Amino acid sequence: MKGYGKYFTKKIIWFFITLVAAIILNFALPRLMPGDPVAMIISRVAQNINDPAVLRQMYESYMQRFGLDRPVIEQFFIYVGNLLQGDLGLSFSRYPRPVSDIIAHALPWTIGLQLPAILVGWTLGNVLGALAAYIRKGFDKALMPIMLFMGGIPAFGMAIILLTVFSLNLGLFPIAGGFEQGLIPHMSWRFVFSIIQHYHLPFWSIVLISIGGQAIGMRSMSIYELNADYVKYSRYMGIKDRKIVGYVFRNAMLPQVTGLALSIGAMVGGALVAEIIFSYPGLGTTLLQAIREGDYPLLSGIALIITVMVLLAVFILDVIYGLIDPRVRAAQYEE
């Protein structure tokens, strides 16, 4: 396990380096953007006030409140300090609601939608790819073009296709939202049923776009592994085919785990787009509103949360990968 400890330490150090970089970027980017958010708030709040002195006073009071009158370095440390306390500032567009509160309401929807969808898409894609490699013939020939097609459709395209077909034309599922409008969220059968009904289309649109790419990757990995020398040797040692297929798919899965780590950022991005199209009450939709309304604290808060989630997912996958592939440990040992 010595090799693994080294691997783990390295991964955790990298995780923190990228996290710090993400926080710095997240702090700097909104401040580099053109436009004065405080002026925007004033213009909205103070529509009937024409006295320049009062406006100036309001402006200064907001500047003070948001801490924008202090030096940038000081702002940064205040920002980090607040961040550590879970304080992401106050939303501009829903002032004075705290950003952390808005995110806390949207986050469960996003995690509840994306985590199962990405995992189901990844698993189904890998199973289909492995079957295509093992069965070959007609199954492979029929499946692969479909997978190529699905893998090639952008996230919004898939969401729009599903929306048009199943909800506009066939009327099987609701068009938008996370639950029926007018319902108050509480534990009741009607509410749960409504959530499940609204869940289907965004869920399947994310699953379908993840399946394609995964199936194609898994198929070629499995074909490669099926022709490996150890397969032939194991067969000639009398080991049953079923057992050998087990070896093959376990080994073919390994690059797929790395592949998931590499593509999870893009997958989350695509899933956010799917949320927007279905007006799902998660981070994606909130993000769009924040962009529209120039709500910088909310925007950067969401961006930070998404970045941290993706970094965390990649870190977890790296840790798992080190556990399931002995070669990674051996490589660390040699260094």
Next chain:
Amino acid sequence: MSKIMLEVNGLTTKYITRYNESVYAVNDVSFQVEEGKSVGIAGESGCGKSTLALSLMGYYFPPLHYTKGDIIIDGRNISGMDPDDVRKNILGTEIAYIPQAAMNALNPTRKVIRFIEDVIWAHDPKISKKDIHDLARERFETLNLPEDTLNKYPVELSGGMKQRTVISISTILSPKVLIADEPSSALDVTSQKMVIKMIHDLMELGYIKSMIFITHELPLLYNVTDDIMVMYAGQIVERGSADQMIFDPIHPYSKGLMGSILVPEDGTRDVKITAIPGTPPNLKKPPDGCRFAERCQYVKSQCRVQNMELAGLGNGRTSRCMMSEEELREAYKNE
């Protein structure tokens, strides 16, 4: 006369190509191997050596197909047996195989001991884990392999160690016939020596009862095996003792092959190396007559029409040539 461990009668196997053409890579091969003996198979690349090795296992995967002939191991005919029966009761226990590319013969993500368990359980699921571990430890000890090899992953072993590990695994069920397909070709000379010593030990300790050793390195065969068979275009062209074959080959092809040996001995710097001109025939359409006729310097018109059978020459030697031993010796003398 000692017991016959392996008897092969008229064995013919073919590859079926993607375009449905049949390539008879092993054509009407007959020979015997007695208990305690080792037989070498020599020949240039593509002559069917490795295909013969695989064909002898009695277990065929596409594109290799069985056509006709008998493989009799210690009195038991395994050709025509149910494949699952062969897998369970023949492979590894009666006849075992050491692959050409032992570098990749082991599943990279499985510890050596786990693979040994898989091998043994494939033949007898009732054996306890402890018995398997005891057997493996005992074998590794007698064959001078470090015991901790068992708990390593194949990636953690050097090339020579990997090859010796594979040999120990192949022979762990004490097969009656061991087929070694170029087990030392990819190794440096020191590892090669260890592998050869190990193979001698296996025979001496009685872990194997007979052996077929395939290589294109003729000097190695002289060291390792009792008899040598020379193969050409899917057929055996000559068989004799190692001494006879190396120093006194009779068949024109063997003669040419032995003439191409490079040995770093006194005076050999000035010896001219002879190579056999031409290339082997296309086995999709083998010639009617002698398969070597095109490249033979002693060819007669009759050779192109009539293919000879392997015929005894006395002294236990056999050869496949139109010309008699005397005629050939006369011809060689005049060179």
